[in-house]
Amino acid sequence: MTDRYVALLRGINVGTAKALAMSELTSVYESLGLTDVRTLLRSGNVVFDSDGPVDAATLSRATEAATGVSSDVVLLTADRFRAVAAANPLADVIDDPSRAIVCFLDGPLDAAAVAAPSAESLAPERLALGDSAIYQWCPDGISKSKVPPRFFTSLGAVATGRNVRTVEKLLAMLDD
Structure with a gap:
């Protein structure tokens, strides 16, 4: 198979x-x-x-x-990639897919053990923890993100981000 x-x-x-x-x-x-x-x-x-x-x-x-x-x-x-993409809890606020990130992790995330930045410190950005991904909305642009890089390195997992536009293109490739 x-x-x-x-x-x-x-x-x-x-x-x-x-x-x-x-x-x-x-x-x-x-x-x-x-x-x-x-x-x-x-x-x-x-x-x-x-x-x-x-x-x-x-x-x-x-x-x-x-x-x-x-x-x-x-x-x-392919099924896991689709599931992570579909689980984006910020999908309803994203109006520009180039300003939103899905940070894929190589394993499950223990959200209770993660010290995420406060919503107040990030505003107007949004950050949401998933079971094996971190979702980020950066209305002012990804390069101006307020999330400290050490947050991602502190996760204890291999993490790599793709903007939602790229995620959408990969989803289309999976269906070809």
Whole structure:
């Protein structure tokens, strides 16, 4: 049975750091026997099919071995990716998908153990914790976010964000 996946590489092609051509990334995934490998944009978004088990560590190691670029990978089944996208509790306030982020995590989030910034300190931004994602609405723009970067590093999980517009494009790719 063939399963479809979404792999999100953390920190790829951000400025000049971790430069990686998507054609190279496609080749790496195909060398692992993965099929229908497609990338989106230059930021390490990969949709692919597999007839067998796949894990994020293998994808990360293979990418580094073939390209020299080290990057953590958040790997989701197509169904899990769809569920995380659909669970966005801020969907009703988002009027510009380029100003909203879904931060995907590589495992479950214990919301009770997370010290999230207060709503008052973030206003007019909004932040919502999901079971394996953090949702963020930045009406003033993502680059002006008031959420301290240390918040994301304190989660104890691999986390990588994509704006909602990119999430929508990945959803469309899953349905192709």
